[in-house]
Amino acid sequence: MNHQPETFADQVRAIPGGEHLELCYSCGTCVSKCMIQQKVEPEYNPRRLLHKVMIDLDQEAFADKTTWLCSACDLCYPACPQQIHISKVIGAIKQLAVEAGLTTYLQTAVVNELTCVACGLCVEVCPYEAITLVETSVMFRGKAVTVARVDPNRCMACGLCAASCRSASIGLVDKFSNEAVVAELWDWIRSPVVEVTA
Amino acid sequence: MVDAARHPKVDIRTYTEVERVDGYVGNFKVLLREKSRYVRADRCNGCGECARVCPIEVPNYFDMNLAPRKAAYVPMSQAVPLVYNIDLDACIHCYKCVEACGKLEAIDFSMKDKLVWEDVGAIIVATGFSHFDPSVMPEYGYGRYPNVITAIEMERLNNTAGPTAGNVIRPSDGTNPRRLAIINCVGSRDKHFNPWCSNFCCMYGIKNAVLLKQTYPDMDITIYYMDIRTPSKGYEEFYDRAREMGIRFIQGRPSMITEDPETRNLFVHSEDVTLGRVIEREYDMVMLNQAAVPQPDVDTTSSVLNVTQSPGGWFMEYHPKLRPIDSPNDGVFLAGACQGVKDIPASVAQGSAAASRAGRILHSDQWEIEPIVAVVWEDRCVSAQGKKCGICAKACPYGAIEYEQGKAAHVVTAKCHGCGGCVAECPHNAITQMHFTDAQILAQLHALLAERPEEKILAFRCHWCSYGGADLAGVSHFEYSSNERGLRVMCSARMDADFIYEAFRLGAGAVLYSGCHPQDCNYITGQRLGAARAERLMKAFEKMEMTPGRFRVEWISAAEGDKYARVINEMQAVLNSIPKEKLMEEIERLRPEMEKRARRLREVPQVEEALEYSRQLEIAMVGEEA
Numbered sequence: 001m002n003h004q005p006e007t008f009a010d011q012v013r014a015i016p017g018g019e020h021l022e023l024c025y026s027c028g029t030c031v032s033k034c035m036i037q038q039k040v041e042p043e044y045n046p047r048r049l050l051h052k053v054m055i056d057l058d059q060e061a062f063a064d065k066t067t068w069l070c071s072a073c074d075l076c077y078p079a080c081p082q083q084i085h086i087s088k089v090i091g092a093i094k095q096l097a098v099e100a101g102l103t104t105y106l107q108t109a110v111v112n113e114l115t116c117v118a119c120g121l122c123v124e125v126c127p128y129e130a131i132t133l134v135e136t137s138v139m140f141r142g143k144a145v146t147v148a149r150v151d152p153n154r155c156m157a158c159g160l161c162a163a164s165c166r167s168a169s170i171g172l173v174d175k176f177s178n179e180a181v182v183a184e185l186w187d188w189i190r191s192p193v194v195e196v197t198a
Numbered sequence: 199m200v201d202a203a204r205h206p207k208v209d210i211r212t213y214t215e216v217e218r219v220d221g222y223v224g225n226f227k228v229l230l231r232e233k234s235r236y237v238r239a240d241r242c243n244g245c246g247e248c249a250r251v252c253p254i255e256v257p258n259y260f261d262m263n264l265a266p267r268k269a270a271y272v273p274m275s276q277a278v279p280l281v282y283n284i285d286l287d288a289c290i291h292c293y294k295c296v297e298a299c300g301k302l303e304a305i306d307f308s309m310k311d312k313l314v315w316e317d318v319g320a321i322i323v324a325t326g327f328s329h330f331d332p333s334v335m336p337e338y339g340y341g342r343y344p345n346v347i348t349a350i351e352m353e354r355l356n357n358t359a360g361p362t363a364g365n366v367i368r369p370s371d372g373t374n375p376r377r378l379a380i381i382n383c384v385g386s387r388d389k390h391f392n393p394w395c396s397n398f399c400c401m402y403g404i405k406n407a408v409l410l411k412q413t414y415p416d417m418d419i420t421i422y423y424m425d426i427r428t429p430s431k432g433y434e435e436f437y438d439r440a441r442e443m444g445i446r447f448i449q450g451r452p453s454m455i456t457e458d459p460e461t462r463n464l465f466v467h468s469e470d471v472t473l474g475r476v477i478e479r480e481y482d483m484v485m486l487n488q489a490a491v492p493q494p495d496v497d498t499t500s501s502v503l504n505v506t507q508s509p510g511g512w513f514m515e516y517h518p519k520l521r522p523i524d525s526p527n528d529g530v531f532l533a534g535a536c537q538g539v540k541d542i543p544a545s546v547a548q549g550s551a552a553a554s555r556a557g558r559i560l561h562s563d564q565w566e567i568e569p570i571v572a573v574v575w576e577d578r579c580v581s582a583q584g585k586k587c588g589i590c591a592k593a594c595p596y597g598a599i600e601y602e603q604g605k606a607a608h609v610v611t612a613k614c615h616g617c618g619g620c621v622a623e624c625p626h627n628a629i630t631q632m633h634f635t636d637a638q639i640l641a642q643l644h645a646l647l648a649e650r651p652e653e654k655i656l657a658f659r660c661h662w663c664s665y666g667g668a669d670l671a672g673v674s675h676f677e678y679s680s681n682e683r684g685l686r687v688m689c690s691a692r693m694d695a696d697f698i699y700e701a702f703r704l705g706a707g708a709v710l711y712s713g714c715h716p717q718d719c720n721y722i723t724g725q726r727l728g729a730a731r732a733e734r735l736m737k738a739f740e741k742m743e744m745t746p747g748r749f750r751v752e753w754i755s756a757a758e759g760d761k762y763a764r765v766i767n768e769m770q771a772v773l774n775s776i777p778k779e780k781l782m783e784e785i786e787r788l789r790p791e792m793e794k795r796a797r798r799l800r801e802v803p804q805v806e807e808a809l810e811y812s813r814q815l816e817i818a819m820v821g822e823e824a
Contacts, residue, residue: 025387025424025425026424026471027424027450027451027471028449028450028451028468028469028470028471029451029452029453029468029469030453031469031476032450032452032453032454032467032468032469032476033453033454037476038476042475045469045474047469047471048474078390079337079453081383081387081388081389081390081451082389083389083390
C-alpha cells in the first residue's frame with residue numbers, strides 16, 4: 001500500500017530498539033536526567049537527536065555528538081514517560097552512521113599487540129562487547145598470533161580494560177594513558193595542602 | 199447539594215452503599231446498606247456539642263489530612279444531612295458526647311447498618327474520580343520533602359474555610375512562599391502510571407496560579423508543562439490572561455527535585471525545551487498537578503451494576519460518540535468523571551443529559567427494544583429434562599438468561615440485546631435468535647455458495663464493526679476480490695461453529711471469521727466469546743490438516759476499510775496459490791468430517807417453521823395479532 005521511499009526515520013525504526021522513536025513527545029526528561037549532559041558535554045541532547053531523526057536530518061544526526069557519546073547507562077530509560085529505550089534508539093542511529101562510513105571521534109582503547117598475551121580478561125570486563133580475540137600476524141612475533149582487538153565503534157573509552165589488563169597491553173592514549181593518569185596522581189599528591197574551612 | 203436536598207422530589211441517601219442490583223430497565227431492585235452514623239438523624243440538630251467535648255483528634259480527610267478533626271464530626275460544613283457522625287475506629291468510648299447531647303438523646307452506640315430494598319426505574323452512576331498518589335514517584339520527593347504538595351492540598355490551603363483560613367504557607371516553617379513551581383502531568387501522560395491526559399490539570403494549574411497571583415501579587419509562579427491544552431470555550435483566553443499577569447511557563451518535564459536540607463528550599467531540574475538547555479531553578483514550594491485516576495473501588499461498583507470498564511478503569515459507555523451517556527446495561531447511565539476524565543462544564547452537561555435519558559424511562563409505560571432477542575425452544579432445552587447445562591447463562595454478557603436445573607432456561611427479554619452468543623453456544627440448538635434464526639442464516643449460506651463454491655471467500659461479518667469495515671472499503675473504493683461473499687450477523691458471538699463447518703462442507707474455498715476488536719465490542723464481551731470459539735475452530739482445522747489461510751480470523755473495526763480489503767485480497771492470494779485439483783481433493787477429503795461436525799444443523803427447524811414460531815412468540819409478547 002505504502003509506496004513512499006524509505007526515509008531515514010524508517011531505517012532507524014527498522015533496527016531492533018529503534019522502533020519506539022515516534023513515541024517521543026519532546027518533554028525533555030531524558031536531557032535533564034543525563035549525566036553526560038551534566039558532566040561531559042553541555043551540547044549533549046538525546047531529545048534533539050530523536051527529533052532530528054524524526055524529520056530525516058540524517059547528516060545532522062550523524063554529526064551530533066549525542067550519537068557517539070551515549071554510554072548506555074540507561075538513567076533516562078526508567079524516567080521516560082513514554083518508556084522509550086533511548087540508548088537503543090541512539091545505538092540504532094550509531095549503527096547507521098557506522099554503515100555510512102563514519103567513525104567515533106572518541107579516543108578509543110588501543111592494544112599493544114607486541115605484549116598482549118590474549119588472556120581474554122579485557123573481553124570479559126568490556127561492558128560494550130567491543131573487544132574480541134583475533135588471530136593475526138604481528139611484526140616480530142609471528143604470522144598467527146592471538147591478540148585482543150578493539151572495535152572502535154563499540155568502544156566508549158571507559159578504560160575498564162586498561163584497569164584490568166595485567167600486562168598493561170591495552171589502554172587509552174593521550175590524556176587518559178596509564179602514564180598520564182599516574183603523573184596527574186603524583187601532581188595531586190604533591191600539591192600543597194589547602195586548609196578546608198567549614 | 200443543600201439545594202437538591204430541599205427539593206420535595208429528591209431523596210439523597212448519604213453514607214449509603216449499593217450492595218446489589220437486581221431486575222432490568224424500569225424495574226430495578228436495589229439493595230442499599232445505610233451505614234450507621236451512631237447518631238440518629240431524626241434527633242440530631244447539628245449543634246456540634248458532641249464534637250466540642252470529644253477528646254479524640256484524628257487527621258481530617260476532607261482537609262487532605264492537613265488539619266485535625268474530632269472522632270465526632272461532620273465530614274464538611276455543607277454535609278447533607280447536617281448530622282454528626284461518630285468515627286468508631288477512633289472513638290475511645292468515653293461517652294462525653296452522650297452527656298453533651300443531653301435531652302436530645304441523638305447519640306446511639308447500639309445502631310446497626312440498615313439494609314433496605316428500593317424499587318428504582320433507572321440508575322445514574324456518578325462516582326467521580328480519585329487522585330494519583332505522587333509519593334510513588336521518588337524523583338519528585340512528595341512525602342519526603344515537606345514543601346512539595348499536591349494540587350488538592352494547595353486547594354485546601356488557599357480556601358478561606360480551609361485549615362489555614364486561606365493563608366498559603368510552607369508546611370516546613372509556616373512562612374508564605376515567594377517562589378512557587380507548578381508541575382503538570384504528574385502521573386498522567388506517563389506510561390509507567392497512567393497513559394491518559396487528565397484533561398483538566400492544565401486549566402486547573404493556571405487557575406490556581408491566577409488565584410494565588412491575585413492574593414499574593416509578589417509571588418513568582420512558574421508552571422512546568424509538556425503541552426498546554428486549552429481546547430474549550432474561553433480557555434485559551436484564560437491562559438493569555440495568566441501570561442499577562444506575569445506567570446512564567448517553562449516547557450519541559452522536570453526530571454527531579456532536590457532539597458536544600460537547611461532552608462528546605464527546592465531545586466527543580468528540567469530541560470527548557472524551547473532553549474534546548476538544562477536549567478535548575480530554586481523555589482520555596484512546589485505544587486504537583488497529579489493525575490486523575492478511577493475510584494479505588496471501581497471494580498466493586500462495576501460488578502454490582504454490571505457495567506464494564508474501558509482500559510484504565512473508567513466505566514465503558516455504550517458508544518463513544520453517539521451514546522456517551524448510556525452504559526451497555528440498559529437503564530444504567532453514566533455521568534461525570536467516572537466515565538472518563540472531564541472538567542466541570544462537561545460533567546454538568548453529562549449529568550443533565552443523564553437525567554433526561556433517565557427521565558425518558560421513568561415517563562414511559564412501555565420500553566422499546568430491538569426485536570432480535572433470543573428465545574428458548576423449551577421442549578429442546580436439556581435443562582427442562584433435568585440435565586445440568588447452563589452454557590447459555592454463562593455465555594450471556596448481560597446476565598439476561600435465568601438458568602435453574604430442571605427448568606428450561608429463560609431469557610429476560612428486556613435485558614437481551616441480541617448478540618446471539620447463547621444461540622451459537624447452545625450445544626442442542628435449543629435457543630434461537632429472532633430474525634437471525636439458524637434456518638435463515640443457513641438459507642443465506644446455501645444461496646451464497648450455490649455456484650462454484652470452491653472459488654468463493656465466505657466472510658462472516660459482525661454488524662457493528664467488520665460489516666462497517668467492508669462498507670467503508672466499498673465507499674472508499676478500495677479494490678478487493680469479487681469472489682468475496684458477505685454474511686452479516688449481529689456479533690462474532692453469533693457465528694456458530696456449525697456454520698463454518700457447513701460452509702466448508704458445501705465446499706467453500708475460504709472462510710473469514712471477522713468481528714470487532716475486543717475493546718470495541720458492542721455487546722460487552724460478545725467478541726471474546728466469538729474469539730474463543732474461533733481459536734477452537736482454528737485448532738480443529740489445523741488437526742484436519744487444512745491448508746493454512748483457508749480459515750482466517752480477523753478483528754476489523756468499522757474504520758478499517760483498508761484492512762478489510764487487504765485481508766480479502768490476501769485470502770484470494772492464498773486461494774490462487776493452491777492448484778485447483780489439490781483444492782478440490784482437499785474439499786472432498788474433509789467433507790465427511792465437516793458433515794459429521796455440522797450434523798446438528800440439520801435438526802434445526804426450517805425457515806417456515808421458525809418464522810411461524812417467532813410469529814407466535816411475537817403475538818404472545820405483544821399480546822395482539824401483528
